[in-house]
Amino acid sequence: MRKLVLVTLAALFWVAPASAKELLGAQLCGPAGCATDRGTMLREGPNGPFSGELATPAAPGSWYRGYLLFGDQGKVIGKALFYYVPAAHQVVQPGRNGQTTTWVMARRDLSALLERLADQVKPYPVPRMTAVRVDAKPVKDPQSYLRLWTLDQKANGYPDGLGSHQVIFYSDPASPWSDGNYIVAYPGSKLLLRDGQVVALPKSLADRLERRQSMRPGSSRTWMWALVVLPVAALGGGLRLRRYRDH
Secondary structure, eight states: OOOOEEOOOOOOOOOOOTTOOEEEEEEEEETTEEEEEOSOOOOOSTTTTOOSOBOOOOOSOOBEEEEEEEEETTEEEEEEEEEEEGGGTEEEEOOOTTOOOEEEEOOHHHHHHHHHHHTTSOOBOSOOEEEEEETTEEOSSGGGGGGGGSOOOBOOSOOOSSSOEEEEEEESSOOTTSSSOOEEEETTTTEEEETTEEEEOOHHHHHHHHHTOOOSTTHHHHHHHHHHHHHHHHHHHHHHHHHHHHO
């Protein structure tokens, strides 16, 4: 995958609950339950467990909801949410309080811990989008808009800020691709901003996004073909009806 242009270099951080004094472990959850590890030391680097390299957002796939467990004298009194995408070995910190969602590579102790926990619980499947909105208006075929997360062509240039459209994903439960993510399309510049990173947006997809049409391959051609076929079919039916009346 080509390296993308990083637009923001937001500092990675994690904040324990005010009354917590120690990091006690981590928990990884799937649709059938959770697996917990209370005996692993996770501090690594100046920013705690999430000190891995900034990463390109992973394409939608299986995923886990995770928590760092904080407490005092061995008692858990707070949790900090994150997501884990095992196929990409990425940890996702959802956007909160004005912060951009951050995607990082899971490294060293954290990676080993998450792999152990993932062996104990099945992941969530590719999220099912309940809705996708472009500038607060619903799109047709919201599931097809996950295609925006698979784009990886290098961006040439930077958005000019004109003609932008905000894209918001909704799913139940929330997922790494639908929990506070910041996605803005710039059709005129053929660029897409995803969680602080910019990729190229093909003109065909930019046009569909502006019209809030399906993003499935060939959907536009099917729609255009219908514009040709339906009038011709109607004309043919009219000719047959006229012949019938003449007889």
